Amino acid sequence: MAAPYTKYLRMNRIPHMWCPGCGIGIIVKALTRAFDALEWSPDDLALISGIGCTSRAPGYMNMHTLHTTHGRAISFATGVKFARPNKHVVVISGDGDASAIGGNHLIHACRRNIDMTLVIVNNFIYGMTGGQYSPTTPVGARAATSPWGNIDIPFNIAELAKGAGASYVARGHVGSGVQLERLIRGGLDHKGFSVIEVLSNCHTQYGRRNRLADPIDLIDHIAKSTVNIRKAAKMSDGDMEGKYFVGLIHKDENRREYCKGYEQVIERAQMSK
C-alpha cells in the first residue's frame, strides 16, 4: 500500500521538533491513514490543537490548522464547527491540555455531543514544560513535581468522556498502530462527539524518571499494561489493577448531535413566526 502520509503532511516543515521515538509520530501516522481510508480531502479537514508537544502536530499537517491556547482547543474548534458545519473538525490534545487546564471544555463538549473528533495523546505527563505530573500520571509515578511519587489519583479519561456524554469513546495505544487507526477512523466517521484516548510514550520526560528511558521499553511497558476490552470484561477488578482496557468502549448512534439540535431549534423558532 502506497503511503498516503505526504498528502496530509507539510513536508517543508519536516524535520519535526519531537524527540526521536516519541509516540506522537505514530499517532500522526495513524491519523493520516485514517483520513486516507475515508478519502477525506485536506481541504475538508480542520485540525485544531492547544499547547504542548502533542499540540505541535497541526504545524506539520497539510490541512486547515489552528494552533490555539493551552487547554482551549475544543472551544476554538466548537467555533470552527459552528461556522463550517460541513467540514470535518478534529482536535488533537495532550492529557494536560485536555484534562487539566482544559478539563471543563472537555466535559461540556462531551455533554453537548457536537460532531467533532478529539484525539487525546495521554503520555501521563506534561511533556513540553519538562515533566510535571498531569491528571493522568499514575499514583506512585515520579515527575518533576512529584520527585517522591505522585499521590493524586488519576482520571480515567475514556470513562470520564463516556460519563459526560460523548457518543463515541475508544482507547488505543502506540504499541498497536493498526488498532489505533481503526479506532480513530471509527471516531472520525461517527456523527457526534468522539473521543479517542491514545496511551503514548514520553520517554524523555516520563520514561527517564520512571526507569523507562528507552522509547521501545516504554512502548512495550504501555502495550503490556493494556487489556482488550472484551477480555477485560471477564477479568476481576483485582486483575485489572494498574491496567488499561483498550478498544471501542462506547458508541451511541441515537444521541442527538448538537449542530442538528441547533438547526431544529432554529426551524421551530422560525415556524412559530
Added chain:
Amino acid sequence: MQKVLTGNQSAAWGAMCAKAQVVSAYPITPQTTIIEELADIVAKGLLDAKFIKVESEHSAMAGCIGAQAAGARTFTATSSQGLALMHELLHWAALARLPVVMANVNRAMAPGWSIWTDQNDSLAQRDTGWLQFYCESNQEVLDTTIQAYKIAEAVNLPVMLILDAFFLSHTYEAVDIPGQEATSKYLPPYKPSIYLNVDDPHAFGGIVPQDIYMEFRYKMQLAMDEALIAADKADDDFKAMFGRGYGVVEEYRLDGADYVLVTSGTVTSTTRTVIDDLQEKGHSVGLLKMKMLRPFPAEKVRKILSGRKRVAVLDRNISVGMGGVWSQEIRSVMYHLPEDQRPPIYDYIVGLGGRDVTPEFIEEIALDLEKRPVKDCDQVWIGLKE
C-alpha cells in the same frame, strides 16, 4: 552565603528567605524552574511550606488568594499566557487587599508563539492594582522578592516582581543569600489584622452597593500612595541591614547630562556600558532606570527629567495603536511641568519577542536622540527588518 544561581532560582531563594508558607503554581516556560527549585528547597527541609500544584494559573492564583485570606504568606510565579489567564484573579487579590507576592517572567504574548522576553504580559496587568517591580540582575530578583513581602504587607496590596525571560531567568550569576536570622528580623512573620478565623469570623468578598464601592477604590489609591513611601523604606531598611539597595528608580551618570535614556529590566545593564562609552567620547548622556511601575514614582521622575534637553524611553513592549507603555507613563507625569522644563520625550520600541537589544542599537538610539526633529517623536522602531 554566596551561591551561583539563575534568576529563577534567585526568585525561589527569595521566597525561601521570606518564609512563604503556601506556594500554589502551574508550570509554564520559562517560569517552571522557579517552582521546581522551590519544590527542591521544600523537599530538603529548608522551607516549611505547603505546595499546591493546580490545573491552571487561574487556580494557582485562587489557591494563593484562599491561603492568604486564611492568614498565610503566599508565593506563586508565572509568565505570559499564564499571567493573562490569571487576569480575573489579579483584580481579585488586589481588590480584596491581599498581599500575595508573585514572580512573573516576562515573555512575549501569542500568537506568533514565542517563549522569549518582552514586557507586554506584565504591562497588560498594569491596572489590576498590583505593585510592579522590574529587576535587572539575579541579586536584585532575590532581594526584591524579600522586599516585596515587606511592602505588600505594609499596605495590603499584592506585589509582582518581574524578570526577563532567559536573560535573567536562565542565566547564572553569583548571588548573596542573606542569613535567615537577619531576614527574619527584616521581615517578621505575617500577621494580618483580618483573616479567616473561626474565633473572630468575617465575611469576605461581599456585595458592595453603589454608595460605598467608590470609597473602597479610593482606599486602594491611598494605599498605593502609601506604597510609594513603603517601597523606599523597605529598600532603605534592606540597605541598612544587608548593604544593598536599588531605589524604585536609579540615576546612572545623570549629573549634568542633557540627554537621558530611560530603561527597565535587563536592557538597563547593556545601556550602562553604552553610557560609559558615550560619556568617554564626550556625549552628554545618562541613564534613568525604572524599577517600579506601580505605584508610579511620578515625583521622582519629574525631578530627574525636568530641564533635560531630550529623553529617550526604550520600550520593550508596545501598546499597539498608542506606543510604548513606559513612554506614555512618563510623558503623562511630565505634562504638568512648565514648558521650558519639559523635554521632548521620544519613544523607541526595542527587542520585542526576545530580539537582542545590542549595545549597537542602544548607541544608535542615543545618537538618533541628539538629532531627531522635535515633532518626530511618536514611535521609533529600532532594528526592524525591511
